[in-house]
Amino acid sequence: MANILVLLASGAEGHAEPAVLGLDSYQWVALAMLVLVAVFVWKKVPGLITGGLDAKIAEIRKALDEAKSLRAEAEALRAEYAAKISGAEKDAEAMLAGAREEADAILAKAEADSKVMVARRQRMAEDKITAAERAAVAEVKARAVTAAAAASRKLIAERHDKKADKKLADEVISSL
Structure with missing residues (x-):
């Protein structure tokens, strides 16, 4: 003052x-x-400040390390799923190829079976036609025999009398 x-x-x-x-x-x-x-x-304030800063730095480093490990895991999972997708696409292509081969085999078998069935039905139709022809021929023969027998009876009845019968009976007896 x-x-x-x-x-x-x-x-x-x-x-x-x-x-x-x-x-x-x-x-x-x-x-x-x-x-x-x-x-x-x-x-010891500077020590406290630096200690606090060091702790914060350690937390940040830990978070960064965790983020790096999570990123590595994510990349590994991404690679794994990419491989799975690639494998699934290959499997799908293989399945598709197998299905096509199977469909082609089924189609070929169906064509072969249809050819065999057509041939069998053609044989059956030919057999039916042959049987019908035989039956028709047999029926024509039977009618011809019947007609011939009827004509023979009629002719014999008209042309044969008792004298011709006697002569015929004598020939049969003498031939025995």
Whole structure:
């Protein structure tokens, strides 16, 4: 305070700086900073700050490592499923090829079976026609025999009399 009074009494025209205990304001600020730094060092604040920052860095590194491992797992799964899809496509192509081969085999068998069936039915039809021809020929022969027998009877009845019968009977007896 004495400095304040001295400055006021001298009537200096300049700006008066407050001074306490003989220290100017910039000295008080420097002293306060020194005390603050001493408290920080004494309370180990920088260690706490760096420790907190180190812990945060460790958490971030852990999260990054976890993210890297998750990404690696995701890439492995992606590769696995890509391989499965590729395998499934190959299996589908193989199934399709097998189905086509099977369909071709079934078609070929059906064609062969139909040819055999057509040939068998043709044989059956030919056999029926042959049987019908035989039956018709047999019927014509039977009618011819019947007609011939009837004609023979009629002719014999018309041309044969008792004399011819006797002569015929004598020939049969003599031939025995």
